[in-house]
Each structure stands twice: as structure tokens, then as C-alpha cells.
Amino acid sequence: MKILAFESSCDETAAAVMEDGRTMLSSVIASSADMHAIYGGVVPEIASRKHVEAISGLADEALRQAGVDKSEIDAVAVTYAPGLIGALLVGVSFAKSVAYGLGVPLIPVHHVRGHIAANYIAHTDLEPPFLCLCVSGGTTALVDVKDYTHFEVLGGTRDDASGECFDKIARVLGLGYPGGGPMDKMAQGGNDKAYAFPRAHVADHPLDMSFSGLKTAVLNTVHNAQQKGEELDLHDLAASFAAAVSDTLVPRTMEANRMLGYNKIAVAGGVAANSRIRADLQRECDKVGAKLWLPPLSLCGDNAAMIGCQGYYEYLAGNTAGWDLNAKASLDISKG
Numbered sequence: 001m002k003i004l005a006f007e008s009s010c011d012e013t014a015a016a017v018m019e020d021g022r023t024m025l026s027s028v029i030a031s032s033a034d035m036h037a038i039y040g041g042v043v044p045e046i047a048s049r050k051h052v053e054a055i056s057g058l059a060d061e062a063l064r065q066a067g068v069d070k071s072e073i074d075a076v077a078v079t080y081a082p083g084l085i086g087a088l089l090v091g092v093s094f095a096k097s098v099a100y101g102l103g104v105p106l107i108p109v110h111h112v113r114g115h116i117a118a119n120y121i122a123h124t125d126l127e128p129p130f131l132c133l134c135v136s137g138g139t140t141a142l143v144d145v146k147d148y149t150h151f152e153v154l155g156g157t158r159d160d161a162s163g164e165c166f167d168k169i170a171r172v173l174g175l176g177y178p179g180g181g182p183m184d185k186m187a188q189g190g191n192d193k194a195y196a197f198p199r200a201h202v203a204d205h206p207l208d209m210s211f212s213g214l215k216t217a218v219l220n221t222v223h224n225a226q227q228k229g230e231e232l233d234l235h236d237l238a239a240s241f242a243a244a245v246s247d248t249l250v251p252r253t254m255e256a257n258r259m260l261g262y263n264k265i266a267v268a269g270g271v272a273a274n275s276r277i278r279a280d281l282q283r284e285c286d287k288v289g290a291k292l293w294l295p296p297l298s299l300c301g302d303n304a305a306m307i308g309c310q311g312y313y314e315y316l317a318g319n320t321a322g323w324d325l326n327a328k329a330s331l332d333i334s335k336g
């Protein structure tokens with residue numbers, strides 16, 4: 001079964017052709033990140049306009065690279081939630097018109113379900129149930145992946161997403177947008193104990209997290225140094241920050257694993273590219289004999305291949321949409 005998939009929930013416009021869920025025939029991405037960089041974060045209206053400009057050409061390019069004619073497409077999958085509403089609507093409207101024109105089913109896909117499915121593309125041996133740490137610009141959650149289309153959120157951030165913290169701190173340090181990658185590079189070789197940043201706990205909710213206090217602590221450190229004219233060691237600062245994020249995510253992931261007992265852990269989303277988090281998780285999994293699946297860096301960020309992959313499993317579960325499909329800015333993964 002060949003699925004043409006679209007993703008447009010934030011600042012990446014993407015199209016892909018997937019075969020039988022896990023085989024990637026093509027995956028093309030256009031990003032408007034450069035345009036947002038001057039503002040230090042995504043400007044929704046700019047993102048929407050760039051999606052409109054890019055999506056048609058990307059659809060053609062995905063088909064061309066896959067060597068597939070549009071008449072061979074069996075279904076169209078699209079991210080319909082959660083995300084920037086204007087951005088999502090571009091993908092949903094375009095996918096609807098393509099599916100209608102080709103006379104094939106339309107499959108709505110939850111964005112974070114797609115991020116989890118990126119692991120299926122890279123790891124053919126991975127099957128539910130497993131625990132997934134979902135960490136991106138908009139999400140930080142521990143998800144029980146009960147099967148391909150049944151999910152339960154076990155815990156997550158009460159305030160900022162982990163990726164958002166990387167981005168906000170990088171902005172203040174002048175490292176550009178998105179800031180996670182540059183922050184990761186800056187942390188290499190830094191002393192992760194140089195700055196004592198807080199690790200927050202949510203009383204009586206051992207799997208929940210909070211990143212806003214950490215973000216404020218780092219920003220205060222930067223502003224204080226600027227006001228006093230003191231030089232900060234950016235390598236140490238980035239390493240200390242990454243350690244605090246990892247110390248928040250990793251013990252909770254291992255606790256959730258202990259509670260579920262699957263001993264199978266996957267990571268999903270843009271922050272899954274972070275070298276410190278990857279290394280800490282691998283070390284802790286090795287200690288308890290848990291198997292860890294990490295997506296390749298190319299599939300950590302937003303892409304349409306993951307949407308086509310999850311779309312396949314949604315289709316098998318009978319989850320298709322009518323022509324009245326609407327986009328949703330927020331939606332719990334268990335309801336997607």
C-alpha cells in the first residue's frame with residue numbers, strides 16, 4: 001500500500017511516499033526556519049504562507065523521487081493536530097484536495113503519534129507495546145504505546161516543553177533558531193557541573209516535569225553576567241543546562257519503564273537528537289537491561305515519512321476521515 005503523506009504543523013513543509021508503513025520511498029522537506037530566525041522563534045503567519053508556497057512542489061518532488069505515479073497512490077495521510085492552526089490547515093486542505101482528486105482515502109494523523117512512528121521506519125524490529133519519551137519543540141511527555149493506535153500519557157511537562165527551553169536560551173545567547181542543535185554543539189567539551197541549575201519535581205506526580213524554573217535560572221545567569229560585565233563560559237553553561245534537562249527526563253523515563261515493565265524504550269521528536277540525553281538514556285538502559293531505540297537524526301525533526309508510517313497503521317485500524325476533516329491546534333495523543 002502506497003501512502004502520500006504531508007506534514008505542515010510548524011515551520012517544516014514536508015511530503016513523503018511510504019510503502020506498507022515502514023518503507024520510505026521518498027521524503028522531502030522545506031523549512032522556513034531561516035525566515036523565523038530573525039525573530040528568534042516561529043511567526044505563525046509566515047509559516048502558513050511558506051507552506052502554501054511549498055506544498056504543491058514538494059508533493060510532485062516526493063512522487064518523482066519515489067518513482068511513483070500519482071495513479072499508484074492508495075491513500076493520503078496528513079498531520080491534522082496538534083500544531084499552529086494556520087499551518088496545519090494548509091496541509092489538511094491540500095491533502096483533502098489530493099485525496100479527493102485521486103479518489104483515495106484521507107487519513108488524519110496526530111503529529112506526536114507520527115514522531116513515535118519515526119522509530120518504526122528506522123527500526124524494523126520495534127513493535128508495541130513500549131514506552132516512548134516524546135521530546136520536541138511543543139511536547140515533552142512519557143507515552144505508553146500500547147499498540148500502534150492506542151496511547152496513554154503517563155506524565156509530562158506542566159509548563160514549557162524541553163525543546164522550547166533549548167530555543168529560548170539559545171536565542172538569548174545569540175545562537176539562532178532553532179537553538180537545540182547549536183546548544184548541543186556548544187555543550188561539547190563543557191563542564192556540566194560548572195553552573196548549578198535546578199532540577200524541578202512536581203509534588204506527588206513522579207512522572208511529571210517542569211522546565212520553566214530551569215529556563216528562568218539559565219536566563220537569569222546570562223542577564224546577571226551581562227549586567228556585571230562578566231564573561232560566561234558558554235560551553236560550561238550549555239553543558240550544565242543539557243545536564244539539567246537530561247537529569248529531569250532520564251530518571252522519569254527509567255521510572256516509567258520500571259512501572260510498565262516493558263523494558264522497551266523509544267525516544268521521539270526533535271530533542272531526541274540531543275547527544276547528552278541519548279548518551280544518558282543508553283547508559284541507564286544498559287544498567288537495567290532495557291532495550292533502547294533512538295531515531296536517526298534525520299528522522300528526529302519534523303518530516304512526512306513518519307506521518308505516512310503512522311498513517312498506515314491508522315488506516316489498518318479504520319481511522320480515516322471525511323471531507324469535513326478539520327485541523328486542531330491541540331489534541332491529546334490518546335484521542336488522536
Ligand code: KG4
Binds near residue numbers: 135163301
Ligand atoms: O520535532 P521537532 O522538529 O518539531 C516539533 O514537533 O516541535 O522539534 C524541534 C525542536 C526544537 O526545539 C529544536 O531546538 C530541538 O527540537 N532540537 C534539539 C536538538 N536538535 C533539535 N534540542 C536539543 N538538542 C538537539 N541536538
